[in-house]
Amino acid sequence: xxxxxxxxxxxxxxxxxxxxxxxxxxxxDSEYPLFVKFLETYxxxxxxxxxxSFSRLIRDxxxxxxxxxxxxxxxxxxxPIHNEFxxxxxxxxxxxxxxxSFYNNPRMMTRLIADFYRSKGxxxxxxQFFKAFYNEDVEVTYPKKNIFILNDKLGGSLVGPDSLxxxxxxxxxxxxxxxxxxxxxxxxxxxxxxxxxxxxxxxxAADVVVQGLAEINVRAGLxxxxxxxxxxxxxxxxxxxPLAAPxxxxxxxxxxxxxxxxxxxxxxxxxxxYQYMPLSRLNDIHGTVANWVSPxxxxxxxxxxxxxxxxxxxxxxxx
Amino acid sequence: xxxxxxxxxxxxxxxxxxxxxxxSEAFSDYDxxxxxxxxxLDVLAYNTHINALTANMAINExxxxxxxxxxxxxxxxxxxxxxxxxxxxSSALVxxxxxxxxxxxxxxxxxxxxxxxxxxxxxxxxxxxxxxTAFKLNDKFVxxxxxxxxxxxxxxxxxxxxxxxxxxxxxxxxxxxxMTVKVFSNFNTSQYINYINIENAxxxxxxxxxxxxxxxxxxxxxxxxxxxxxxxxxxxxGSKIQVEYLRTRGPESNGVTSFTAELLNGTRPISTExxxxxxxxxxxxxxxxxxxxxxxxxxxxxxxxxADDYENLIKSKFSSHISDVVAWGGQDNIPPEFGKVFxxxxxxxxxxxxxxxxxxxxxxxxxxxxxxxxxxxxxFVDPVDTYLELxxxxxxxxxxxxxxxxxxxxxxxxxxxxxxxTLETFDAVFRRSNLLKDIDDLDTAILxxxxxxxxxxxxxxxxxxQKDYTFNFxxxxxxxxxxxxxxxxSIFKYQGLNVYIKNKIGSDVLQIFDLDGxxxxxNIGNYIPSTGVVFLxxxxxxxxxxxxxxxxxxxxxxxxxxxxxxxxxxxxxxxxYARAVIDLQSTRVLL
Numbered sequence: 001x002x003x004x005x006x007x008x009x010x011x012x013x014x015x016x017x018x019x020x021x022x023x024x025x026x027x028x029d030s031e032y033p034l035f036v037k038f039l040e041t042y043x044x045x046x047x048x049x050x051x052x053s054f055s056r057l058i059r060d061x062x063x064x065x066x067x068x069x070x071x072x073x074x075x076x077x078x079x080p081i082h083n084e085f086x087x088x089x090x091x092x093x094x095x096x097x098x099x100x101s102f103y104n105n106p107r108m109m110t111r112l113i114a115d116f117y118r119s120k121g122x123x124x125x126x127x128q129f130f131k132a133f134y135n136e137d138v139e140v141t142y143p144k145k146n147i148f149i150l151n152d153k154l155g156g157s158l159v160g161p162d163s164l165x166x167x168x169x170x171x172x173x174x175x176x177x178x179x180x181x182x183x184x185x186x187x188x189x190x191x192x193x194x195x196x197x198x199x200x201x202x203x204x205a206a207d208v209v210v211q212g213l214a215e216i217n218v219r220a221g222l223x224x225x226x227x228x229x230x231x232x233x234x235x236x237x238x239x240x241x242p243l244a245a246p247x248x249x250x251x252x253x254x255x256x257x258x259x260x261x262x263x264x265x266x267x268x269x270x271x272x273x274y275q276y277m278p279l280s281r282l283n284d285i286h287g288t289v290a291n292w293v294s295p296x297x298x299x300x301x302x303x304x305x306x307x308x309x310x311x312x313x314x315x316x317x318x319x
Numbered sequence: 320x321x322x323x324x325x326x327x328x329x330x331x332x333x334x335x336x337x338x339x340x341x342x343s344e345a346f347s348d349y350d351x352x353x354x355x356x357x358x359x360l361d362v363l364a365y366n367t368h369i370n371a372l373t374a375n376m377a378i379n380e381x382x383x384x385x386x387x388x389x390x391x392x393x394x395x396x397x398x399x400x401x402x403x404x405x406x407x408x409s410s411a412l413v414x415x416x417x418x419x420x421x422x423x424x425x426x427x428x429x430x431x432x433x434x435x436x437x438x439x440x441x442x443x444x445x446x447x448x449x450x451x452t453a454f455k456l457n458d459k460f461v462x463x464x465x466x467x468x469x470x471x472x473x474x475x476x477x478x479x480x481x482x483x484x485x486x487x488x489x490x491x492x493x494x495x496x497x498m499t500v501k502v503f504s505n506f507n508t509s510q511y512i513n514y515i516n517i518e519n520a521x522x523x524x525x526x527x528x529x530x531x532x533x534x535x536x537x538x539x540x541x542x543x544x545x546x547x548x549x550x551x552x553x554x555x556x557g558s559k560i561q562v563e564y565l566r567t568r569g570p571e572s573n574g575v576t577s578f579t580a581e582l583l584n585g586t587r588p589i590s591t592e593x594x595x596x597x598x599x600x601x602x603x604x605x606x607x608x609x610x611x612x613x614x615x616x617x618x619x620x621x622x623x624x625x626a627d628d629y630e631n632l633i634k635s636k637f638s639s640h641i642s643d644v645v646a647w648g649g650q651d652n653i654p655p656e657f658g659k660v661f662x663x664x665x666x667x668x669x670x671x672x673x674x675x676x677x678x679x680x681x682x683x684x685x686x687x688x689x690x691x692x693x694x695x696x697x698x699f700v701d702p703v704d705t706y707l708e709l710x711x712x713x714x715x716x717x718x719x720x721x722x723x724x725x726x727x728x729x730x731x732x733x734x735x736x737x738x739x740x741t742l743e744t745f746d747a748v749f750r751r752s753n754l755l756k757d758i759d760d761l762d763t764a765i766l767x768x769x770x771x772x773x774x775x776x777x778x779x780x781x782x783x784x785q786k787d788y789t790f791n792f793x794x795x796x797x798x799x800x801x802x803x804x805x806x807x808x809s810i811f812k813y814q815g816l817n818v819y820i821k822n823k824i825g826s827d828v829l830q831i832f833d834l835d836g837x838x839x840x841x842n843i844g845n846y847i848p849s850t851g852v853v854f855l856x857x858x859x860x861x862x863x864x865x866x867x868x869x870x871x872x873x874x875x876x877x878x879x880x881x882x883x884x885x886x887x888x889x890x891x892x893x894x895x896y897a898r899a900v901i902d903l904q905s906t907r908v909l910l
Contacts, residue, residue: 037343041339041345041346044339045335045367048339053367054375057374057375060378061374065381085382088381088382088385091383091384092384092613092614093614093617093618094618095614095627117619117620118620118622120624120625170655170657195627198625200624200625200626200628200650200660201648201650201657201658201695202650204650
């Protein structure tokens with residue numbers, strides 16, 4: 001099947017119907033109905049998908065370069081059938097890319113590709129690259145910020161893992177260096193990344209980030225189930241000490257029942273806020289556990305929740 | 320690429336029509352092979368065929384990759400912001416000397432002075448495009464390094480009539496890179512303003528004076544100016560537009576080695592010394608070149624960030640002198656040099672050293688300095704030739720009346736042709752099976768073939784001087800073998816003897832042997848299989864004049880030889896051979 005999808009709100013709709021009977025003199029209908037039928041069958045043939053039918057091609061001409069109208073379809077086995085017009089457009093502007101090169105939504109990426117080229121070499125282009133081709137987040141950092149420089153601060157300079165300052169080398173820790181932290185192996189993206197984004201002359205360093213899951217325990221009250229009774233008042237009993245070494249850079253959350261078990265995981269940044277927050281203030285902000293965990297919560301689902309390398313446990317039972 | 324959306328075969332279309340009518344209830348019992356109906360179907364199928372052909376063509380012309388008509392390709396390239404290249408003039412560098420007259424201290428050579436030169440009995444006219452001035456020295460005026468261009472100077476004049484107008488220069492053989500556009504405020508003044516090609520504009524603001532030149536569908540060229548809003552200043556209506564250009568014969572005039580200058584002012588002879596022969600003349604960009612270059616230029620977006628950007632932009636702007644370009648970041652160089660981009664240019668065969676130097680300077684001045692990331696420097700390095708020695712053996716059918724000797728020559732020609740067409744450029748990979756297929760397909764008399772592959776590097780030896788030599792092969796080498804030598808060199812003089820170097824059997828140590836196989840030096844170096852390095856330590860070759868030492872190696876993978884960076888794979892014709900073996904195709908009883 002052909003892959004043109006017409007959107008009636010933005011394209012002219014093509015209502016195709018036979019005009020054979022109207023084009024012929026009236027007496028043909030009465031005198032030669034079979035001839036009329038013959039011509040109608042012929043035009044029907046040309047409008048179909050059979051060999052040599054060309055009406056469809058002529059209609060497609062209007063949309064063959066309209067990226068928004070070109071859509072991949074799915075065959076009977078569930079495999080995508082790529083739109084050859086979209087691939088032809090990509091052949092012009094994609095430098096070897098095909099619609100199948102993109103993880104998702106090749107039409108949108110085709111539209112954005114010129115912007116992508118213009119921003120190549122920037123942090124934004126790296127993030128766009130990983131989203132477009134691998135549906136992955138990436139953290140772009142510049143190791144030059146972690147180079148040990150003698151006497152760069154009063155009281156002496158530090159070097160080593162504790163200070164995150166390292167002696168300059170001929171690879172990662174030098175001025176012309178870019179470090180990518182993402183969840184996929186370097187070999188999977190290196191060639192394409194170098195071709196499309198990486199500024200020549202810079203060392204390309206890569207870390208694979210393994211995303212883990214940590215949990216904190218928060219409980220409201222000792223005798224009632226706050227998740228079962230959403231309006232139960234929130235009680236923060238104590239703060240726990242750090243659980244483990246840094247596990248992840250991306251925020252994850254998990255809520256569990258019953259009440260005496262774990263509840264959610266957030267980032268240390270968020271929890272640090274609670275560390276110095278009086279319970280009354282916490283109550284002022286959230287009121288109930290239900291509010292706190294709701295998507296509208298100011299601390300659980302907005303920009304205040306920042307990435308962190310550390311997780312903390314809070315457990316009311318430790319009181 | 321061709322998009323093929325419908326079957327264009329007449330017979331198939333007619334058959335398809337018959338099937339379609341047969342499915343209709345009204346015509347299911349008709350005999351479509353009957354003469355009357357068959358004739359009608361012929362007409363309908365023919366009509367369908369013609370229309371389908373037109374529709375297919377229209378679809379194919381809609382895309383750069385599938386378009387066949389030059390005007391379509393030009394339009395698609397223009398949509399990508401790519402200006403196709405016109406013919407380019409061949410140019411040469413000359414130094415001119417003129418005897419000074421009494422009391423004359425300064426002499427000016429006006430632009431447009433003519434020089435004539437011949438190639439293959441064809442005569443060409445060259446002119447200088449810029450005025451030069453020289454001061455008297457030893458009673459002579461010497462104009463050094465004057466660049467002269469082949470072509471006939473032409474002038475077209477227009478009246479500027481408004482922002483929407485384009486001015487057609489009715490000439491298909493223009494070199495647009497040598498075009499000058501002068502804008503006179505009216506027809507009565509000699510004062511003018513030079514407008515520059517937008518391709519050469521570094522910045523554009525409201526005061527910029529730029530023009531756009533592009534090829535149009537009939538092969539002529541069209542000149543545009545800004546509308547006064549986006550692309551700088553628009554000439555005032557009524558201005559005189561004077562376009563001076565060269566009508567060139569392109570590549571025909573490459574290779575002129577001597578020039579005769581016309582007399583200065585009709586009386587004074589000019590002696591001409593050629594610094595660099597004429598080179599760089601080229602035809603208009605072909606459809607294939609446009610289809611390849613336009614998308615690449617689009618990806619670069621006039622920026623030099625990735626290594627690919629360097630390759631794409633240099634290729635698209637300097638292709639008249641350069642056949643291929645490779646670029647890599649300093650991080651990938653050995654040793655690494657961060658903050659640098661390495662560029663290697665493979666020049667056309669007729670380009671001499673001064674022109675190569677001038678081209679590199681042009682790239683630095685006009686391209687990399689303006690478009691690359693700040694603090695990233697460009698470093699040019701020469702291509703490195705690496706050679707292959709191919710020992711080809713093939714069986715020929717004894718029943719076929721072919722001459723083994725003639726077949727050997729034919730196979731060697733196939734090998735040579737394979738290298739000419741698919742190798743001898745950057746990034747070109749040698750794949751043994753592809754070459755074997757070419758050989759097998761040469762003649763039905765060839766039953767099978769095999770090729771033993773060796774790699775080879777060369778170095779000029781400084782004789783009578785003890786010196787270290789390092790050979791970097793762009794691929795891994797075979798590990799030491801207990802039966803065969805992996806490293807062998809050509810023969811050279813050492814301590815009065817004819818000797819050569821081989822690795823010790825089963826070892827990476829290199830030794831010097833005389834022609835009788837006696838070891839003359841137990842350790843003259845070693846080789847590292849994984850890095851492809853062959854190291855000769857303190858080698859002192861006897862003084863027999865200039866010599867080139869060839870080091871032959873067995874690659875780790877003889878099926879695929881993939882060069883690195885700026886290496887180019889060539890064939891060593893002298894060290895390669897093709898040998899025919901007559902195959903009786905009889906089954907033997909005993910081995």
